[in-house]
Amino acid sequence: MFLFQQPSIWFLLLILLIPLLWWRWSRGTQRAFMPCPTTRVMSKLPRTWVVRTRWIIPALRTIALVALIVCIARPLRADQQTRVHADAVxxxxxxxxxxxxxxxxxxxxxxxxxxxxxxxxVVEDFVLGVDEMEGRENDLVGLITFASFPDSNCPMTFDHVHLSQRLGQVEVATEAEGPLTAIGDGLALAISRLTSLQDRADIRSDDEIKSRVIILLTDGEETAGDITALKAAEMAAAFDIKVYTIGAGTTGIVPVLGKDALGRQIVQRMETKLDEETLREIASMTGGQYFRATDTESLQSIYKRINELETTEIIERQYEQFADMSVDSVRFGGFTFPPLLIVPLLALLLEVLLSSTRYRRLP
Structure with a gap:
């Protein structure tokens, strides 16, 4: 879109004087003459191409003047641009x-x-998106795992592919790492990461955090840790951090992968317990929800439900950026054009050059 800056646009009225100037320039100036007894000889001289194209000089002046008037009127090109802003979770x-x-x-x-x-x-599908789950493209996502001790596997990041790679490297805790479950310590570490986001230098100032959420998944009960799960829930509530809790797996005697004395993989039978009461209380204290997942389908539906509950608000803003065509290069139709001010300068330069050479007049 093209327009002119106000009030400079009124300079365009000067173009109305161009016909008068053209008439004046095309007549030339009053010249001295020498009386001759006859012009019969001169009338028989052939008309050269210089004579036939002598209109070029006033035409170049006209082009230079029109272009200069247009430049003074400040022509602007407006490029509409769109910026998408997301209130991240x-x-x-x-x-x-x-x-x-x-x-x-x-x-x-x-x-x-x-x-x-x-x-x-399922977590990878939740983060990257698959089928009906759109993924968390505009959100900061981090990963913490825990057994006897919590571990920050991936800091909060917009690079969800990297997070997915880190998630794929997570393995069940070894005997050396301990067989216990420190739910409270895992929650406390997550709270620490969420409350320190404002100190992160890599978080852009326009990445406004709409809300902070923890999705806690466990299949057991708390058996270790310096901070209890309920104490960590109080901390989360104090910082307005919502905690969704998921109890995974069936209870009772279940088959479990293990290793024998020779290090060979075997299937053992063991009893598992799930402290659903604590998980419900954690969710209730923080404004979240508790979910129960006993199979893959229910686990997928839970993460789908959380994905729907924690939506990201996307705001699309349109604005126009103006370029002064007189002094700025302008892109149009895939081409880059030089500033318009070059036109009168080139026209005047060419007019002076031609007037001093091929179109020069004798006094």
Whole structure:
């Protein structure tokens, strides 16, 4: 879109004087003459191309003047641009990786898989998006795992592909790492990460955090930690951090992957317990919800439900950026044009050059 700056646009009225100036320039100036007895000889001289194109000089002056008037009127080109602003949700994924997450009571693609493998697959779909889940493209997402101790596997990031890679590297805790479950410590570490976002130098100032959320998944009960789960829930509530809790797996005697004395993989039977009461209380204290996942389908539906509950508000703003065509290069139709001010300068330069050479007049 083209327009002229106000009030400079009124200079365009000067173009109305161009016909008068053209008439004046085309007549030339009054010249001295020498009386001759006859002009019969001169009338028989052939008309050269210089004589036939002598209108070029006033034409160049006219072009220069018109272009100069247009430049003074400040022609502007407006480019409409769109900026998308998203009010991000900061989500900390807190996943249990204690020994009981080796239980084989989930099925994926027709095969029995461990609880941890099922959770990793569903969490990846939740973050990156698949089918009906759109993913968390505009959100900060981090990953914390815990067994006897919590571990920050991936800091809060917009790079969800990197987070997915880190998630794929998560394994069940070894015996050396301890067989216990520190739910409260995992929650406390997540709270610390969420409350320190304003200190992160890599978080852009226009990335406004709409809300802060923790998604806690465990298949057991708290057996270790310096901070209890309920104490951590109080901390989350104080910082206005919502906690969604997920109880994963079945309870009772379940098949669990293990290793024998020779290090060979075997399937054992073990009893698992789930402290649903504590998980419900954590969710209630922080304004979240508690969900129960006993198979892959229910786990997928839970993350889908959380995805719907924690929406990201996207605001589209349109604005116009103006370029002064007199002094700025302008892109139009895929081409870059030089500033318009070059036109009168070139026209005047060419007019002076031609007037001093081929179109020069004798006094």
């Amino acid at each position: 900061a989500i900390e994924m807190v996943v249990d990786r204690s020994g009981s997450m080796q239980a084989l009571d989930f099925v994926r693609n027709g095969q029995n898989v461990t609880r941890l493998d099922a959770v990793k697959a």
